Amino acid sequence: MSHVTTTDLYEVTMALSYLKEGMDGTATFSLFVRDLPPDRGFLVSAGLESALDYLTDFRVTRGDAEDFAAVLHRPRRDLEPLVGLAFRGEVRAVPEGRVVLAGEPLMEVTAPLPQAQLVETYLLSQINHQTTVASKAVRCVLAAAGHPVVDFSLRRTHGPQAGMQAARVGAMTGFAGTSNVAAATRWGMHASxxxxxxxxxxxxxxxxxxxxxxxxxxxxxxxxxxxxxxxxxxxxxxxxxxxxxxxxxxxxxxxxxxxxxxxxxxxxxxxxxxxxxxxxxxxxxxxxxxxxxxxxxxxxxxxxxxxxxxxTSADAPYLDSAYKLVEYDGRPVMKLSSAKATAPGRKQVFRTVGQPDRLALRGESPPAGAEPLLRTVMRDGRRTGPPDDLAAAHARLTGDLATLPEPALRIHNPEPSRPQISHRLSRLTTEVRRRLQAGVHDGSSRDRSSGEPPLTDREEAPRGVHATKNRS
Amino acid sequence: MSHVTTTDLYEVTMALSYLKEGMDGTATFSLFVRDLPPDRGFLVSAGLESALDYLTDFRVTRGDAEDFAAVLHRPRRDLEPLVGLAFRGEVRAVPEGRVVLAGEPLMEVTAPLPQAQLVETYLLSQINHQTTVASKAVRCVLAAAGHPVVDFSLRRTHGPQAGMQAARVGAMTGFAGTSNVAAATRWGMHASxxxxxxxxxxxxxxxxxxxxxxxxxxxxxxxxxxxxxxxxxxxxxxxxxxxxxxxxxxxxxxxxxxxxxxxxxxxxxxxxxxxxxxxxxxxxxxxxxxxxxxxxxxxxxxxxxxxxxxxTSADAPYLDSAYKLVEYDGRPVMKLSSAKATAPGRKQVFRTVGQPDRLALRGESPPAGAEPLLRTVMRDGRRTGPPDDLAAAHARLTGDLATLPEPALRIHNPEPSRPQISHRLSRLTTEVRRRLQAGVHDGSSRDRSSGEPPLTDREEAPRGVHATKNRS
CATH class of the missing domain: 3.20.20.70 (Aldolase class I)
Known part of the structure; x- marks a missing residue:
């Protein structure tokens, strides 16, 4: 089974259309969780390492294209434009083990549109599942108040692969061991x-x-x-x-x-x-x-x-995660659908001890003493550093937990912590919404002429960006 | 990652002890679901095919034994007795797609005790997950009342492997397609x-x-x-x-x-x-x-x-499944723990149209017109026939659904159908319980002298059965 074909078909139909239209301009997709499940006060970022492994290896082979052609009932030659397509984009992400709140991006993928689109399903499947289970596991560690917690879940997880990840994220949150021999072997955990x-x-x-x-x-x-x-x-x-x-x-x-x-x-x-x-x-x-x-x-x-x-994170076995286009070819975009509206533009999260997180646009200056959560972890489709390890992720989590307000840490009826939205992000959201509601969907030039600095920064634009060839 | 080490450690520690004690007598484990989740009136058997693939390939390599030794902090030579151990037992199981009720075995594994024990975790992980999702999916098909239902779950399942199985069991229950290209390719489904x-x-x-x-x-x-x-x-x-x-x-x-x-x-x-x-x-x-x-x-x-x-079967993401020893070396056994007691002996389920299922001992004669649900699908560790296909599983499900009482089929507040327990199974349960409570745990000779025919049949004993060498 190819990881490339482990995807929703629509990623392929969209990518084919983008290529046909010459729409390989730079797109940024933001992966975030809209709302937390009822009994979660915060999330624990997890799944990034396996997501980066996937992106590193992503390349559409001839065999993949033949599989796509077969399920689409199309001749092989129609899928030819996809053959050899690899992921060569930039990824900014919150490292594993960090506390993340509703609306805060766990990951932003910036790449030529067809690439950034094709990887959606698999990225969501990694980040959604692992963040779901990590965010449950950490609550067991908190409840145990210093007593060791061990993972015995393998027989009831959603298959063995899910069991491997459950053991891994358990260790990330501080579990003392796992019953799963393969996981203990692979990640050097105590087996129990x-x-x-x-x-x-x-x-x-x-x-x-x-x-x-x-x-x-x-x-x-x-x-x-x-x-x-x-x-x-x-x-x-x-x-x-x-x-x-x-x-x-x-x-x-x-x-x-x-x-x-x-x-x-x-x-x-x-x-x-x-x-x-x-x-x-x-x-x-x-x-x-x-x-x-x-x-x-x-x-x-x-x-x-x-x-x-x-x-299985039985009381909340999934998160309301999304992978949303927030910018295409320099133009901030958003969705207006009821209850599922998204905020436009590339983002950053600033964390300051003792204050609420601030969800801002990428180009904004950090508040004094603030730490940016999203780091550049991949450029040109290659990791910017060696793979992370579980001990480092656990250390990050321990640090973040120490600064979370008590209501978010509660076992019963936690109150979710929420980020503040920066003034510039609020203003951009209002402007894009107004523009879309007026039916003026391409307003990038208006943004640039507003008299204030550009709402998204340009300095860190990824390499490999192509001009859009067709803007009808 | 070896499938053999994708196991709970205790399977290994138990197997080592069995081998040391010479306890390689024939054991039967019964895999069943104790109780149904609140909003399920029945289950749909699923996971057998991948379980049989696992058993077919099961063989402890030297590398596996080294992994076991490492996590146990034991010298390699201590794990030597496991090297080369393969699964050579008998499997009787309910084919995929059949309706199954609480307490009815989905599978019974009969093999020398160390073999039957070592495969527990992986078998549970396959059957539990796939039966969970199939039993949710079928309710969507029922609710849709003839409208096509398609699977879009891949991005939110517990990883890609879980997504593949979700697509497959969806097709088994009658879904018209899946968004998952890899699943559509592998199993010949319509991609959507x-x-x-x-x-x-x-x-x-x-x-x-x-x-x-x-x-x-x-x-x-x-x-x-x-x-x-x-x-x-x-x-x-x-x-x-x-x-x-x-x-x-x-x-x-x-x-x-x-x-x-x-x-x-x-x-x-x-x-x-x-x-x-x-x-x-x-x-x-x-x-x-x-x-x-x-x-x-x-x-x-x-x-x-x-x-x-x-x-994710979000309202019931797991089943209360168990893999319980029901017979060892000719002696029916059971567990007495509060709320988790199990019924002893090898079993069969008889299904008669228009009547409740009958859960019986394996040797019992079928009621007139009854069909036995458990079939022998593996002997000596080899499949007794070719792999099953999804269309056949779907046809079996369609047949079973047509005979289920309406309350079990309801979407809201279904009433679970329940099997009747045969007189002989009830009697054996009572006898074994009494024996265990009296502290007389080895009473196999007593069963044989009760004046009635043996409570479990002997004719179909699997090949490769060894006499127990050590009955202290």
């Missing part, structure tokens, strides 16, 4: 996991199962204690652990029932057996709400394992 | 799609955009009419379509606003322009509820395009 209920059931009784497990695994062991009756399972685990003397790192896992009450009983039983250093891991349908309730109740749970609800 | 709002915005006005599109695409065209103001967009589309004379197959697409009201206005405008054969496609946040409302209101929508909410 011991036994299922089926393991216990395959033995005559729990104690026999625990002893057999310890025979096979010489290091610290974790015993699953809820297969039949949790107090009995805890007692069996305590008997085996007492004899083992494996030192610190051993644990029991609770996977069903009233996890808080069972954890208290288990803690008392383990302590009474002199096993004060045996940890308690809780799992089974947990997400940030379940973790929060356990933590607030003071339940003696040491480690939280989350799976299904986090790996 | 024309233009985005960005396309319109790149031109001076809508009419110029539509004319350019028609220049590039000689066949029937679809124009997106809601970029600025829908009635204006419809008027522009009508002017261009009137001149084009492209025959049937042309359409306009509405993607925002009050789709029902806009469709009525657009229909009237098109008809007044003599364009009665131009179809109306509706998209934008649609799922079965939105489609149902439009259809019931009599809105003149001809084709429904669904995306995000269907491709």
């Amino acid at each position: 996991g011991t036994m299922a209920h089926s393991y216990i059931e395959a033995f005559p009784d729990e104690e026999a199962a625990f002893r057999a497990f310890a025979r096979a695994h010489p290091g610290p062991v974790t015993f699953l204690v809820d297969t039949y009756d949790t107090p009995g399972g805890v007692a069996a685990a305590a008997r085996v652990l007492t004899g083992l003397r494996r030192g610190t790192g051993c644990a029991i896992r609770l996977d069903s029932g009233d996890l808080g009450a069972l954890a208290r009983q288990a803690r008392a039983a383990l302590d009474a057996a002199g096993l004060g250093d045996v940890a308690i891991i809780a799992s089974g349908g947990l997400d940030e709400y379940g973790i929060d309730a356990l933590v607030r109740s003071g339940a003696p749970v040491d480690v939280y394992a989350v799976g299904t609800r986090v790996g | 799609g024309t233009m985005a709002h960005s396309y319109i915005e790149a031109f001076p006005d809508e009419e110029a955009a539509f004319r350019a599109f028609a220049r590039a695409h000689p066949g029937p065209v679809t124009f997106l009419v809601d970029t600025y103001d829908t009635p204006g967009g419809v008027a522009a589309a009508a002017r261009v379509l009137t001149g084009l004379r492209r025959g049937t197959g042309c359409a306009i697409r509405l993607d925002s606003g009050d789709l029902g009201a806009l469709a009525r206005q657009a229909r009237a405008a098109l008809d007044a322009a003599g364009l009665g054969d131009v179809a109306i496609i509706a998209s934008g946040g649609l799922d079965e509820y939105g489609i149902d409302a439009l259809v019931r209101s009599g809105a003149p929508v001809d084709v429904y395009a669904v995306g995000t909410r269907v491709g």
Whole structure:
């Protein structure tokens, strides 16, 4: 399966038309999330690395063009103009791990229009999914209030590829490990996991199962204690652990029932057996709400394992993301459709500690002390630096979380932080809207004559920009 | 990335212990869904084909074993027993496209215990995800009441792999097409799609955009009419379509606003322009509820395009699926944990038209006229027949839907159909539960001496079964 054909067909039909019309002028598309889901106070930027891998490798082969021709029922020669088309544009993006708010671009792609259009679907699929799951996972880390959180989601994610990304963004938000061996191998994470209920059931009784497990695994062991009756399972685990003397790192896992009450009983039983250093891991349908309730109740749970609800972001399994044309051939553009209007022009987000973010046009000067969130990560279709790593992304997130207002960080009923809109962006939006509503859709010359500096900067125009050949 | 290491670590730690203990007796795991999500009256079986591909290719390489050793911090030699382990078991499964109810196995895997255990995570990831999305997609087809439904979900699914499967299961449930070129190519589907709002915005006005599109695409065209103001967009589309004379197959697409009201206005405008054969496609946040409302209101929508909410099964993005050991070495087993108890023994589902399904033990005789749902699809790790195709799966679904009671088919507040439990399965469940609660976990000899025929059949035991070497 070619990544190039993993696209919505309309990207292809549009690109063909652009090429036919000679419309290879420079376009900028802005990828952002319109509104946050109800229980999110902020987003965590994720998906950029795999998006850049895709753009780096993007090149339409003859085979891809043949596939396009076949589904369009067109002769192969009609698709010939696409063959060899590669991505040679500029990408400005918010690095992974940063806090992002509604309306703030996660990425802006500037390239000749056909290139920038053809990559839309795949970019959205990467950024939307990974940002969705990262923005859920971080809430588990916040709810756990310092207790380790581990990812057990692989069996319920939307296929194995989604499971890989869930493990990766979990690590980005601070998870202590994952059950997913392939992800742990690929990204150097701690791998976590011991036994299922089926393991216990395959033995005559729990104690026999625990002893057999310890025979096979010489290091610290974790015993699953809820297969039949949790107090009995805890007692069996305590008997085996007492004899083992494996030192610190051993644990029991609770996977069903009233996890808080069972954890208290288990803690008392383990302590009474002199096993004060045996940890308690809780799992089974947990997400940030379940973790929060356990933590607030003071339940003696040491480690939280989350799976299904986090790996699928079950309460908000998608974001209202968009990849919108904001400028074409020097002309700011926008969509007016009801409830889906977009702001025109290339943008920048300025972040200042202790103040709301400012969503501005790209050419605006930063407020004093402000940091610009969008960085140039690709020029001429090549990364401007080496691939980012998860530890750096996690460090960025930790920094941003420290400056977010408390209402945005809440587990229940968070209040989303919102950026302020700069005066110049507001004015441009009003002007473009007025122009479009008047039916005067090409007003670039009017913008330039307004007496103020140009509303979008020109200095950083990407190389490879072509003049528009046909402006009917 | 190896498919073998795309697994939860605990499958590996359990398999190592089984091998050390000589526990390679025959195990049967049953993959089923415990309870349906609130707004589902039934499930559509999906994911079997990719699951069988995985099992066919499953073999632990030396590289996989090295990855396992690394994440376990064990010497390579400790993982040596796994090298070369392949799947050589039997799989009985419900073919794709069949209606399945809560508690009914979608698949039963019978193999030497380490093999059957190692494949758990990946099998769940395939069956759970695809059955989840298929069970959502079919409701869109039902709601559309004969109108074509097409898949536009790729940009919002949980990554591209999930998007491929969403397109495939959409076709299985009767979708008329997909926007996903790679999926259309791979599975021979109709590919659908024309233009985005960005396309319109790149031109001076809508009419110029539509004319350019028609220049590039000689066949029937679809124009997106809601970029600025829908009635204006419809008027522009009508002017261009009137001149084009492209025959049937042309359409306009509405993607925002009050789709029902806009469709009525657009229909009237098109008809007044003599364009009665131009179809109306509706998209934008649609799922079965939105489609149902439009259809019931009599809105003149001809084709429904669904995306995000269907491709992610947004209201129920996972199923409560389980892969449970139900028999080991001739001994029926079960789990007793609160709210997660499982029924022991290998099973069969008998379906009779006009009657509830019967969930029974595998050896039971079928009721008169009943059809067994689980078929043997793999023996000795090899498929028993050629890969299934989507058309056959769709035909099976059509047949099953025709026999489902109306309450299960409802869009709003469906009542899930439930299987009856056979007398012998109930009795076995009671006996095993009693035995486990009494602490007598190995009671296989007791089952055999009960005076009735054996509760699970022996005739179809898979080849390659080994005697258990260690029953402590």
